[in-house]
Amino acid sequence: MNHFFRRRSSICTSWLFNGATKETRRTSIRRSLCQSPEAWSWKSMDGMVSSPANYVPLSPVSFLERAAKVYGDRTSVVYGYAEFTWKQTHLRCVKLASALTRLGVSTGDVVSKSDWPNLIAILAPNIPAMQELHFAVPMAGAVICALNTRHNSSMISGAFDLIAKDELETPLLVLISDPNASASIPNDTHEYETLLAGGDAGYEARRPRTEWDPISVNYTSGTTSRPKGVVYNHRGAYLNALATLSAHGMSSMPVYIWTVPMFHCNGWCLIWGLAAVGGTNICLRRVSPREIFDTLAAKAVTNMGGAPTVLNMIMNSPDRRPLFCKVEIMTGGSPPPPSILERIEELGFRVSHLYGLTETYGPATSCLWRPEWDSLPSEEQYRIRARQGVEHYALEEVDVRDSVTMESVPADGATMGEIMLRGNTVMSGYLKDVKATEEAFAGGWFRSGDLGVKHDNGYIEVKDRLKDVVISGGENISTVEVETVLYRHPAILEAAVVGRPDDHWGQTPCAFVKLKEGFEVSRDEIIEFCRERLPHYMAPKTVIFEDIPKTSTGKIQKFILREKAKAMPPSSS
Amino acid sequence: MNHFFRRRSSICTSWLFNGATKETRRTSIRRSLCQSPEAWSWKSMDGMVSSPANYVPLSPVSFLERAAKVYGDRTSVVYGYAEFTWKQTHLRCVKLASALTRLGVSTGDVVSKSDWPNLIAILAPNIPAMQELHFAVPMAGAVICALNTRHNSSMISGAFDLIAKDELETPLLVLISDPNASASIPNDTHEYETLLAGGDAGYEARRPRTEWDPISVNYTSGTTSRPKGVVYNHRGAYLNALATLSAHGMSSMPVYIWTVPMFHCNGWCLIWGLAAVGGTNICLRRVSPREIFDTLAAKAVTNMGGAPTVLNMIMNSPDRRPLFCKVEIMTGGSPPPPSILERIEELGFRVSHLYGLTETYGPATSCLWRPEWDSLPSEEQYRIRARQGVEHYALEEVDVRDSVTMESVPADGATMGEIMLRGNTVMSGYLKDVKATEEAFAGGWFRSGDLGVKHDNGYIEVKDRLKDVVISGGENISTVEVETVLYRHPAILEAAVVGRPDDHWGQTPCAFVKLKEGFEVSRDEIIEFCRERLPHYMAPKTVIFEDIPKTSTGKIQKFILREKAKAMPPSSS
Structure with a gap:
């Protein structure tokens, strides 16, 4: 079977990287500024020395190397019948990094020729290759860019354009095929397993020159018309991996089931984090309630993550069943509705709520639970649980401030x-x-663009987006993008999109539309028009024909439309 | 009552610091080399920026500031009737740092005048002031030097000489008096609470200029004639605090009882670490089995630390009783003898074994337990538990190597x-x-000076100190192995083995033994007991019955025993 191969278009089963970039004038600046303490000569100072014995740039690659030694015979990753130990995962990553280096992606030797390390773009679902590439790409001295598999090809080529710009020399394609399936490989394309098999097991993994070197680029799904590439560095990835483990109470050898996409903030940094504690990554062939419940029982799962929509799906499935052992779920993306929390915890799950953004390496705060809250009425408990909470230990500070004056708002919850x-x-x-x-x-x-309040105990709560983003199934939908498509329809005069509450998705896009005089068009025709030009989740589910309220200066008053959409009965898709 | 005041000589109840040091030629080197990334100008580079929004030097001071906010109303420290919340502890540290700055200890403003930040030496038992000073001193821009209270005054003045050298201007004394006692304060001396009360609550804590700035100096306990000052930096303290928490399975809001001296590697970095997870520090007025067991029950203690000698004391006390809830004990300093492990776990403790040195910020490795070992015979389990194990996630690597060739030894356990x-x-x-x-x-x-082997699963095991090993007829004898056998003898409370000069063999093993109360056993019986369990050359040839001298941290002072053995007439076997 070749599950993800069959489901995706050809671009979705491949990953590619750009060639070496041109030498620029800025290179010498970079090299002189980014030098690590190894270059410092402390020797004459009071006996303090900086040497390889007491200084190593922080990097999650260390976690893998330690895991190969400390957790060598324990299971690193499971995917259907495929299973690797940490020793095997490490070996595969070394060989893969070696093969990548031979292909010329590594910039380790050619630092002076490049303004930026090479980016390797990947388009794949949650499979062992995704885990391996998160280590192997940095080990080859390159930067990983895991793309959103739910984007359509025009958005992806937009991202590629941004990566490649004028620097792309020879794009190179590698196809990741399912181990149990045969696939025909185009002539100009490598096959993942074949590439890996040709790597050198004795390859010495590259380390970043400084811990501020980039390790990954993650594209925001675009609240503006253009996707932005968020750059993570080795130091931040190392620290956020540890803090996320701690915020989630994952200590030693957890078993983690992947429902969160690995392309999403590098799996909330947990692809790296699980190596630090010798955890087991369970990759699902299909994210369905049946497969989730079967796996929970068969693999003694301890932890999982999932947006509230995933929890909703689990809870409303006929396949749901009580658990034998408690499973901790991290949820995020949007606040978990009390009804979902209550019903899912009856089954034996325990939900903790985290908050963060692509720009904060994923989780930045958590609604840290205090034992004294156990005695509150359950309604009050669920209300508290929906808050975004307090910063984890690796984030220095979270605060709610006036965007203009930068003053902290009072901790009054209002x-x-x-x-x-x-x-x-x-x-x-x-x-x-x-x-x-x-x-x-x-x-x-860092300004999140989220509006919120601060409660008297310091816990923050998100109230709204500063911008008008619609969050559907954990994905940010830029209303501007949808409106741009609507405006392209010959019959449409004015359009404005807001979120409509939805039982399953949280929100769905709702379009308010004013037609040009003399034109007629149906609701379904408009939705179909959008679906042809946007990913399905971004297309409006509701279309209302009416005049659009505007300010005196002609700006659309979205808050009025939001109120209207809220007043509708929740859609149930 | 003024417990520690009455027990100590005047020098033991005071702390002092040296004045500003002279400007030296090296200052300019230091300033240019230690600049932090804030000074880098990344702005023109691909959109990457280093700013206060995304870069803060790692420092355990961050843990306290977060604790004041996140765990503000939870108990930070308990000592008899005195109790502070994290918010109170933070405020006290801010005021104390302010008061210290007014006294002129801070080097923040005068960096160009000083080759080294000011050291503040402290001599105190495990009391809230010790916890506070671990934060307040760095917050004042100075370096903490917690001295060993069990050292005699000549050793302490030796340490002071080393700190002060010719740079000491005006030593300043501050007396920490017990809150419940009145003490007369000499004219030229400050009193801790008075000093603190005069501090400014609005003081802005200083941060290190770089995370490699020193945070503390810890004196080695002096198994050699001259104590060495081990310098810790903010980065290492931050990372080791987190790794020690993780190695010990301490996640959220643990309750920790202090039997390990806080002056020992800054409490294995846990004074700082407990702030990161909002833990409670329980300081004992007297480290006795009765007070320990009373506190375990009264305060719902979850974790404690202690050298095997402390475990031994607990286990052999008439005050011992079974626990209601499991208490995790970290032990270290020397391998826990199986007999101690077995008996203490019967009471409801769970012991984990850590290994490290003053030079590694305390804990560096732990004998990470694998679930599959649960089914081994208990004797085998205890044998494994005595191993030093594997590196924690913040240490890059531990290995066993040939001291001369630097080659790794084979992982053969021998x-x-x-x-x-x-x-x-x-x-x-x-x-x-x-x-x-x-x-x-x-x-x-970093060369530990410890001799060891590597087992086939990569776990290391300390066999002896390089200088403790007994060489008999060309064979290396691990004194630890001989001691492990001695501890299995039902009559033996404590045992230590050193080499005794021998005309024929060079050295032979000489055992110093302390018997349990009410037990009697002959020299020959002990030798016979060892011969049944060890190769003959490893069994002691000499057995001396007497008290065993120990350091403040419970480590046996083998150099004293070696001197005794040397003073005996050479044995002639």
Whole structure:
């Protein structure tokens, strides 16, 4: 069987990387500034020495090397009948990194020729190859860019354009085929297992020159018209992996089931984190309630992650059944509705709520539970559980502040402000977009674009997006993008999109539309028009024909439309 | 009552610091080399920015600031009737840091005048002030030096000489008096609570200029004639605190009882670590089995630490009683003898075994338990538990290597080599002793001076100190192995083996033995007991019945016993 091969178009089963980039004038600046303490000469100073004995740049690659030794015979990853130990995973990553280096992706030797390490773009579901590439790509001295498999090809080529720009020399394709299936490989394309098999087991993994070197690029799904590439560095990945483990109470040798996409903030940094604690990655061939419940029982799963929509799916399935052992679920993306929490915990799950953004390496805060809350009425408990909570230990600080004055809002649970974060687990910046980076960091904080309040115990709660993003099934939908498509329809005069509450998806896009005079078009025709030009989840599910309220200066008053959409009965898709 | 005041001589109840040091030629080197990434100008580079939003030097001070917010109303420290919450502890540390800054200890403003931050020496038992000073001193921009309270005054003045050298301007004394007692304060001396009360609650805590700035100096307990000052930096303290928590399975809000001295590797970095997870520090007024068992029950203790000698004391006490809830004990310093493990776990403790040195910020490895070992015969389990195990996730690597060739020994459980470690949790160096530092780091590893073997699963096992090993007829005899056999004898409470000069063999094993109360056993019976369980050459040829001298941290002072053995007439076998 070749599950993900059959389901995806050809671009979805391949990954590619760009060639070496041109030498630029900035190279010498980079090299002189990014030097590590190895270059410092402390020797003459009071006996303090910086040497390989007491300084190593922080990198999650260390976790894999330790796992191969400390957890060598324990299961690293399971996918159907395929299973590898940590020793095997490490060996496969070494060989893969070696093969990649032979193909010329490594910049380790050619640092002076490159302004930026090579990016390797990957399009794949949650499979062992995704786990391996998260280590092997950095071990080859390159940067991993896991793309969203739910994007359509125009969005993906947009991302590729951004990566490649004028620097792309010879794109190279590698096909990841399912081990149990035969697939025909095009002439100009490598096959993953064949490539890996040709690697050198004695290859010495590259380490970053400094821990601030980039390790990955993650594309935001675009609240603006253009996707932004969020750059993670080795140091932040290392620290956020540890903090996420801790926030989730994962200590030694957990068994983790993957329902969160691995392309999403590098699996909330847990692809790396699980190596630090010798955990087992369970990859599902199909994310269905039946497969989830079968796996929970068969593999003694201890932890999983999932957006509230996944919890909803599990809970409403006829395949649901009580658990033998408690399973901890991390949820995030949107606050878990009380009804979902209550019903899923009856089955034996325990849900913890995390909050973060692509720009914060995934999880940044968690609704840390206090034992004294156990005695509160359950309704009150669920209300608290929906809050975004407090920063984990690797983030320096989260606060709610006035976007203009930068003053902290009072901790009264009512005054709104922008949620801002700062610390080592905030991105290096947006790839090739200095302006956007500087805007995001203005005032010395990362501005999340989320509106929220601060409760008297310091716990934060998200109230709304600053921008008008619709969050559907954990995916951000830029209303501007949908509106742009609507405006392309010959019959449409004006369009505005807001979120409509939905029992399953959280929200679905709802379009308010005013037609041009003399034109007629049906609701279904408009939806179909959008589906041809957007991923299905971004297409409106509801279309309302009416005049659009505007301010005196002609700006559409979205808050009025949001109120209207909220007043509708929740859609049930 | 003024418990520690009455028990100690005047020097033991005071702490002091030296004044600003002279400007030296090396200052300019230091300043240019130790600059943090804030000074880097990444702005023009691909959108990557280094700013306060995404870079903060790693420091355990962050843990306290977060604890004040996240765990504000939870108990931070308990000592008799005194109790503070994390919010209170934070406020007290801020005021204390402010008061210290006013006294002129801070080097933050005068970096160009000082080759080294000011050291603040402290001599105190495990009391809230010790916890507070571990944060307040770095928050004032100075370096904490917690001295061993069990050292005699000549050793302490030796340490002071080393700290002070010719740089000491005006030593300043602060007396920490017990809150419930009145004590007369000499004219030229400050009183801790008075000093603290005068501090400014609005003081802005200083942060290290770089995370490689020193945070503490710890004196080795002096198994050699001269104590060495081991320098820790903020980065290493941060990382080792987290790794020790993880190795010990301490996740959220543990309750920790202090039997390990806080002056010992800064409490194995757990003074800092407990702030990261909002734990409660329980300080005992007296480390006795009765007080320990009373506290375990009264405070719902989850974790404690203690050298095997402490476990021995607990287990052999008439005050011992079974626990209601399991308590996790970290032990270290020397391998826990199986007989101790077995008996203490019957009471409801669970012992995990850690290994490290002052030079590795305390814990560096742990005997990570694998679930499949649960089914082994208990004797085999205890044999495994006494091993030093594998590196924690913040240490890059531990290995057993030939001291001369630097080659790894085979993982055969038999070939001896020197235990070597490398990573971010290895000290910056020995204070003002470049030569010793370079020797310790020769070959790119920290050389522990411990002899050990590597088992086939990679777990290391310490066999002896390099200088403790007995060489008899050309054979290396691990004194630890002989001691393990001695501890299995039902009459023996404590045992230590050293080499006795021998005309024929060079050395022969000489056992110092302390019997349990009410037991009697002859020299010959003990030798026979060993011969039944060891190769004859390893069995003691001499047995001396007497009390065993120990260091403040419970380590047996073998150099004293070696001197005794040397003073005996050479045996002639």
